[in-house]
Amino acid sequence: MENETKNKKSVVVVKDLNVIYNKGKSNEVRSLEEIDLEIFPQEYVIIFGPSGCGKSTLLYSISGLQRPTSGMVMVDGEDISTYKKKKSAWFHRHKIGMIFQSFHLIGSLNILDNVCLPKTFDGGEVEDRRAKALELLGRFTIANQADKFPMELSGGQQQRVSIARSLINDPDIILADEPVGNLDSKSSHTVMEILKELNEIDKKTIILVTHDPSHLRYGDKIVHMVDGKIVKIEQKQKANTSVESYVMKDGKVREDLVKGEYIPLDLRHLMRSFSGLTANQISNLLVPFKAQQLFSHLFFSMTNDQIEKAIKKVEDFLYTRINFEDFFEGLDADIEKGGAGWDRRVAESFSTQVKQLVERASEISFAEKEKTARSLAEYFKSKWNLDLDEKRVSELAGIVLDRLENRIGRDEFQDLINFSKEKNGMSFNKRTAIKISRELELLLLLRYSG
Numbered sequence: 001m002e003n004e005t006k007n008k009k010s011v012v013v014v015k016d017l018n019v020i021y022n023k024g025k026s027n028e029v030r031s032l033e034e035i036d037l038e039i040f041p042q043e044y045v046i047i048f049g050p051s052g053c054g055k056s057t058l059l060y061s062i063s064g065l066q067r068p069t070s071g072m073v074m075v076d077g078e079d080i081s082t083y084k085k086k087k088s089a090w091f092h093r094h095k096i097g098m099i100f101q102s103f104h105l106i107g108s109l110n111i112l113d114n115v116c117l118p119k120t121f122d123g124g125e126v127e128d129r130r131a132k133a134l135e136l137l138g139r140f141t142i143a144n145q146a147d148k149f150p151m152e153l154s155g156g157q158q159q160r161v162s163i164a165r166s167l168i169n170d171p172d173i174i175l176a177d178e179p180v181g182n183l184d185s186k187s188s189h190t191v192m193e194i195l196k197e198l199n200e201i202d203k204k205t206i207i208l209v210t211h212d213p214s215h216l217r218y219g220d221k222i223v224h225m226v227d228g229k230i231v232k233i234e235q236k237q238k239a240n241t242s243v244e245s246y247v248m249k250d251g252k253v254r255e256d257l258v259k260g261e262y263i264p265l266d267l268r269h270l271m272r273s274f275s276g277l278t279a280n281q282i283s284n285l286l287v288p289f290k291a292q293q294l295f296s297h298l299f300f301s302m303t304n305d306q307i308e309k310a311i312k313k314v315e316d317f318l319y320t321r322i323n324f325e326d327f328f329e330g331l332d333a334d335i336e337k338g339g340a341g342w343d344r345r346v347a348e349s350f351s352t353q354v355k356q357l358v359e360r361a362s363e364i365s366f367a368e369k370e371k372t373a374r375s376l377a378e379y380f381k382s383k384w385n386l387d388l389d390e391k392r393v394s395e396l397a398g399i400v401l402d403r404l405e406n407r408i409g410r411d412e413f414q415d416l417i418n419f420s421k422e423k424n425g426m427s428f429n430k431r432t433a434i435k436i437s438r439e440l441e442l443l444l445l446l447r448y449s450g
Contacts, residue, residue, distance in 0.1 A: 054228040099162050142161065176208045247407055364404075
């Protein structure tokens with residue numbers, strides 16, 4: 001990508017940009033300081049950083065919605081801060097398309113009129129712009145919602161309407177400010193895939209603001225921001241993973257495989273109960289449950305006293321109060337000496353399996369889900385000596401990816417690898433499907449850290 005951009009003229013140039021609020025007053029805030037940035041046509045630029053670092057202010061400066069205190073923003077060689085009102089309106093309607101986290105649809109207008117709105121001020125035939133709007137709505141599979149009003153649509157549908165509206169005048173640059181911040185995981189994936197398609201197929205320049213590291217794989221230029229400053233600009237190749245979703249097709253979940261997003265009732269209760277706790281507090285509260293699940297997964301016959309004392313040892317190991325050697329010795333030691341009183345060979349086998357599971361869980365990265373899905377598929381293949389060729393490993397990785405993305409639940413995951421090919425499954429025998437499903441759920445539980 002870097003070699004390609006050397007032969008192109010910059011579409012956006014930000015030079016010595018400063019944005020200061022309440023300048024000269026006691027409550028002065030420096031939102032942006034000495035920002036320099038160059039963006040080329042058809043790049044996918046991600047402005048990344050924590051909340052309050054100035055990334056949205058930079059995006060709004062590029063859009064012309066935020067005037068600089070000093071410095072300049074050039075778009076196609078023109079300083080947009082010099083635009084008069086009429087030229088500025090033309091710029092916002094034709095040169096850029098804006099996608100916001102909160103959609104900003106007009107509640108009193110139906111969906112079709114919302115999409116047509118940027119084109120309304122240009123004159124032209126009403127039927128022409130309505131036809132164009134319907135074409136965009138059809139592209140994003142919501143043409144059947146054209147006569148409804150925004151409040152009648154889900155968040156994901158409203159954001160697709162917002163994207164259609166941003167494209168009605170066919171702008172070269174799409175600016176997206178945390179576009180999936182208010183969406184569930186399934187809708188978020190759909191929107192991110194639409195932006196990817198607009199960049200790769202429609203050749204749009206995409207400038208995306210996000211604080212989510214899992215989005216970085218979409219970009220080829222990552223602008224890292226901290227405290228109003230650019231601290232690093234990372235030029236990279238877009239991720240070209242061989243792992244693709246098993247249940248996604250044409251930007252949406254296949255309804256013949258998945259009936260709805262998997263959010264278990266007990267998890268919803270858990271989220272409500274833990275709403276006031278920190279991530280570390282939640283993680284600590286889950287440790288006893290994790291220990292019990294490890295025993296359920298690796299269970300064998302012994303007395304209740306031996307099991308209860310061993311569970312306590314597992315908890316201590318998960319809390320990192322004891323190291324692996326102390327964990328093993330604690331299982332092996334006599335009950336009278338504070339141990340679990342296990343046979344040494346059983347203690348060694350069990351403690352080793354626990355250690356391996358914990359280590360395997362620690363390798364799960366939710367920022368690199370495709371890589372994790374591939375690794376887990378290879379792990380399952382090796383552990384149970386599965387006779388899988390490369391294509392089948394990729395299919396298994398795709399289903400694992402769908403579980404990591406929470407598009408499917410445990411039961412759906414198990415069904416997809418158990419069902420026959422005729423039922424869109426992988427034809428694993430039921431016993432193997434159950435073992436893989438149980439192990440994946442345990443690994444996800446162990447990896448959970450709030």
